[in-house]
Amino acid sequence: MAGGWVSLGVVAAIAAMLAGINDRPGGRRVSVKRIGVPALAGAGGLLLGTYAGGSLEAVALTLVLTGLGLVAGGMSAVGPVASAAGTQVLVAAAIGAGMPLPEPGWQRALAYLAGAVWLLALRLVLPTPGSLAGDFRFDGEREAVAAVYDAVAALLDAVGTAHATTRRAALTAALDHAQDALAGPRLRRYASSAAERRLHAQYAAALPLGEAATALAWAEEAVPARAAEGPRRLAAAVRENSHTGPLPAPSRSAPALRALDDALLHAAEAFDQAEGSDLHTRRRTGRDLLRAVLGVGGREYGLRVALCFGASAAIAQALHHSHWYGEHEHWYWLPATAVFLVKPDLGPLASRVLCRAAGTVLGALVFAAFAAVLPRPEGLIALVAVSGALIPVATRHFAAQTAVVTVLVLALVMVGGEPQASAGRIGETLLACALVLLVGHLPMPGQRAGGVRARLAAASGAAQAYLDHVLSGSDDRAARWTLRREAYRTLAEARTAIAVAAAELPALARHSEGTGDIVVTLEQLVDTTTACAVHLDDSGRIDSRYTRRLAELAEELAKGREHARIRLPELPLAG
Numbered sequence: 001m002a003g004g005w006v007s008l009g010v011v012a013a014i015a016a017m018l019a020g021i022n023d024r025p026g027g028r029r030v031s032v033k034r035i036g037v038p039a040l041a042g043a044g045g046l047l048l049g050t051y052a053g054g055s056l057e058a059v060a061l062t063l064v065l066t067g068l069g070l071v072a073g074g075m076s077a078v079g080p081v082a083s084a085a086g087t088q089v090l091v092a093a094a095i096g097a098g099m100p101l102p103e104p105g106w107q108r109a110l111a112y113l114a115g116a117v118w119l120l121a122l123r124l125v126l127p128t129p130g131s132l133a134g135d136f137r138f139d140g141e142r143e144a145v146a147a148v149y150d151a152v153a154a155l156l157d158a159v160g161t162a163h164a165t166t167r168r169a170a171l172t173a174a175l176d177h178a179q180d181a182l183a184g185p186r187l188r189r190y191a192s193s194a195a196e197r198r199l200h201a202q203y204a205a206a207l208p209l210g211e212a213a214t215a216l217a218w219a220e221e222a223v224p225a226r227a228a229e230g231p232r233r234l235a236a237a238v239r240e241n242s243h244t245g246p247l248p249a250p251s252r253s254a255p256a257l258r259a260l261d262d263a264l265l266h267a268a269e270a271f272d273q274a275e276g277s278d279l280h281t282r283r284r285t286g287r288d289l290l291r292a293v294l295g296v297g298g299r300e301y302g303l304r305v306a307l308c309f310g311a312s313a314a315i316a317q318a319l320h321h322s323h324w325y326g327e328h329e330h331w332y333w334l335p336a337t338a339v340f341l342v343k344p345d346l347g348p349l350a351s352r353v354l355c356r357a358a359g360t361v362l363g364a365l366v367f368a369a370f371a372a373v374l375p376r377p378e379g380l381i382a383l384v385a386v387s388g389a390l391i392p393v394a395t396r397h398f399a400a401q402t403a404v405v406t407v408l409v410l411a412l413v414m415v416g417g418e419p420q421a422s423a424g425r426i427g428e429t430l431l432a433c434a435l436v437l438l439v440g441h442l443p444m445p446g447q448r449a450g451g452v453r454a455r456l457a458a459a460s461g462a463a464q465a466y467l468d469h470v471l472s473g474s475d476d477r478a479a480r481w482t483l484r485r486e487a488y489r490t491l492a493e494a495r496t497a498i499a500v501a502a503a504e505l506p507a508l509a510r511h512s513e514g515t516g517d518i519v520v521t522l523e524q525l526v527d528t529t530t531a532c533a534v535h536l537d538d539s540g541r542i543d544s545r546y547t548r549r550l551a552e553l554a555e556e557l558a559k560g561r562e563h564a565r566i567r568l569p570e571l572p573l574a575g
Contacts, residue, residue, distance in 0.1 A: 001377060001415070007101040010416040011046070011108050012115030013384060014095065015039060017408055019116040020391040021401070022084045023123060027140030027181040031123050037081050039116030042088030043109040049096025050105030058317045061097060065335070066310030068093055073305025076343070077298035077451070078289055083343065090309055090339045098316065098332030141199050142238055144178040148206045149235035151175075153228040155213045156260075164217040168527070169495075171210055172488045178203055179485065183279050195241075198271075200279065202238055205267035207280060207481045212260035215534040218527045224251045230264045237271060244268050255538035256531070280482040297454030305342050307439045312338035312432055330418070333425055337432035340402075342439070347398060348503040349440045353433045359402025360429040364422035366403070367410045371422075376414070383411045441507055452501050452512045455494035456519065460557075462487040463522050463529075467550070470533045471542070480533060487526045494519050518560040525553045 001009055019035045045068070052064050072086035092112065101108060151174040155167040182203055209231060216223055226248040237244045247264055251257050292298055316334035337360075341352050370383055387408035394404040406425065413421060466483040474480070498519055501512035532546040 001381070005111075007416055008103055008107060008111040010412045011095075011101070011111040012118070013388075013412055014409070015042060015112040015115030016119045017388065017391065017405065018042065018088055018091070019119040020388060021395060021405075022088075023119070023392070025140070027138065027144065028124050029141075030181050030183075032120065033081055034084070035116060035120045035123065038084040038088040039113060039120075041085035042092040042116070043112045045089035045092035046096040046112050047105045047109040049093035049098075050108055051096075052093075053097030053100070054105075058314075058321065062310055062314045062317065065090075065093060065097065065313045066306050069309030069339075070302045070306035072302075073342075074293045074298040074302035076305070077295065077301055077454070078292045086305075087339055087343060090305070091336045094309075094313065094332040094335040094339070097313075098320075098335070099330045138195055138199055141178070141181045141196075142241070144174075144181040145199055145203050145206070146235045146238040148174045148178050148203065148210070149231045149238065152206065152209045152213050153231040153235070155210075155217055156223055156228040156231065159213075159216050159223045160220045164220075165523075168214060168217055169492070171213070172492050175206070175210065175485065176489055176492065178206075179279055179281060179489075183281055199238075201270045202234075202267075203279065205263070205270040206234075207485070208263035208266060208477075209260065211481070211484065211530055212256050212263050212534060214527060215256035215259065215531040216254075218531040219254070219256060221254050221256065223257070227251065227257070227260065234264075234267055234271070244271050255535045258538055259534045280478065280485050282482055282486045292454075295454050296450040297452075300450030304439055305339070307442070308338045308342045308436050309335055311439070312435055315431070315435070316428075330413075334428045334432050337429050338436055341432060341436040348500055348505075349437065349508065350505050351503065352398060353437055355397070355399035356402050357430060357433050359399040360406050361426055362399075363403035363406025364410065364426050367407045368422040370407075371410075371414065380411045380415050384408055384415070387411065441505075452494070452497045452515055455490070455497045456515055456522075459487070459490040459494040459519065459522055462490045463526050466526060467529050470529050470536065473536070484526070484530060484533075487529075491519060491523055491526065494522075514560060518557065521553055521556045521560055525550070525557070528553060 019039055022035055022038050023031060024034060048068070049065075052061055056064065069090060072089045076083035076086040096105065096108065103111075148171070151167070151171040155164065155171050158164045158167040182200060229248045233247060234244055236242075244267070247268060251261065293302075312335040316331040319334075320331040337356070341356055343352075347355070367383075370379070374380060374383060387404050390404045391401070391408075394400040410421060410425065462483070466480075466487040469476075469480055469483050494515075498512060498515050502509055502516060528546060528549050532542060532550070535546065536542055
């Protein structure tokens with residue numbers, strides 16, 4: 001505003017707002033990908049939307065936006081970062097097409113990138129509360145690795161209790177988070193600093209500990225109280241960037257306890273050597289990404305996003321050309337709202353719609369109250385700043401996030417020269433809610449619950465690969481740990497997708513009926529495989545109780561597959 005570039009400032013502030021929504025607690029390096037990739041996608045969407053909106057008629061523009069929704073929706077099936085990028089592409093394209101600004105498209109795209117880069121720069125430079133020990137650049141990574149050792153200790157405490165399964169799931173979540181934090185983008189292929197190599201070694205040393213703890217939980221064998229003390233001391237050493245100190249006396253009365261003791265000794269050695277680079281991550285090839293986009297989950301989601309985005313853009317333009325908006329020139333709010341509503345990673349459809357409606361009404365009323373008393377433009381800029389500060393807290397609940405974002409965007413719109421638009425925004429949001437509810441319940445080609453089925457198929461394939469490796473008797477433990485990590489990660493993703501689907505309205509939830517039992521059986525199968533691997537390391541042979549249990553689980557899996565009418569890979573247990 002001081003330089004006279006008000007409209008570009010509004011675009012930059014919107015980009016910074018979206019970057020703040022995409023940011024999450026964790027390491028600095030992973031924030032580059034989590035914020036930067038969606039920002040680049042959003043700048044491209046803004047550029048495309050600007051030129052399409054300025055050169056195409058309403059029908060042609062609707063077709064272009066619908067096609068863009070199909071591509072972005074399918075791309076969202078790849079993972080969380082791709083989903084955020086797809087969202088920003090569509091939101092920015094709607095803003096570019098529906099918000100006629102005096103600047104050309106390339107200037108808007110640069111302003112968009114500037115807003116996101118400003119927030120990313122602050123994210124990388126400012127210290128965090130955990131940056132007092134060691135190299136502050138890796139404080140998020142250090143906390144993530146320490147949480148893995150805490151999760152191992154918590155699982156050992158729960159061995160033989162009803163909480164063991166929950167603690168094992170918490171260990172999986174901690175390992176996933178640490179793996180993602182350490183595997184962030186880098187200029188060099190391998191860790192270049194001693195501090196980072198030390199963290200990699202500490203993470204890798206936690207994998208055999210987690211394996212032994214999982215085997216103990218599966219066997220429900222008695223664990224000495226001091227068993228959890230070792231992982232807790234290792235967690236403290238990671239946080240304080242110090243040596244491990246003395247570890248508790250070993251207990252070697254069972255194969256899993258001997259594996260736990262060996263893993264503790266290996267961890268102490270790894271902490272002293274501080275050399276490591278292998279994160280045991282399976283790299284996804286271009287073919288894997290393309291399979292996710294074109295698979296059943298990507299196709300179903302892409303079709304729904306395309307229908308919602310295209311229909312909302314068509315309705316918004318029809319209302320705009322019929323002057324339903326009155327003196328308001330911009331029609332981007334309706335399609336942008338539909339994009340956020342159609343995202344399944346924000347919760348069940350009915351919940352998303354209710355939270356969006358309630359949050360928008362609350363945010364619009366709050367803004368109307370502030371707009372009546374605040375001086376302009378200084379008061380509106382202060383309101384934007386306060387709303388921006390509330391985003392990290394508000395992201396914990398979709399309704400709260402919607403309320404804060406509504407206040408922020410309405411303030412930005414008024415800063416850009418538009419009149420107060422609370423009532424219109426409420427009406428457009430309610431219309432988008434009705435549209436997304438309708439499209440969400442429309443029949444689609446192929447089987448429904450495509451996302452759940454795709455996640456289950458991936459989890460089943462990963463479990464099969466892990467089981468095959470263990471039963472082959474291979475001595476390659478690094479490959480085994482990589483396969484185990486992939487199996488547990490895909491199972492966690494499948495469980496999350498199933499939980500969201502089960503919370504839908506009955507008309508949608510019935511399509512994923514029975515899948516919850518399948519994922520439980522797969523988790524038990526992977527747990528049994530892990531216990532089998534630990535016993536095989538100790539004795540050199542597979543005990544009959546493991547083979548019997550594996551055969552029982554294979555039979556249960558076949559029955560669950562038949563009940564849910566879903567295709568999964570067959571488990572070769574005959575040998």
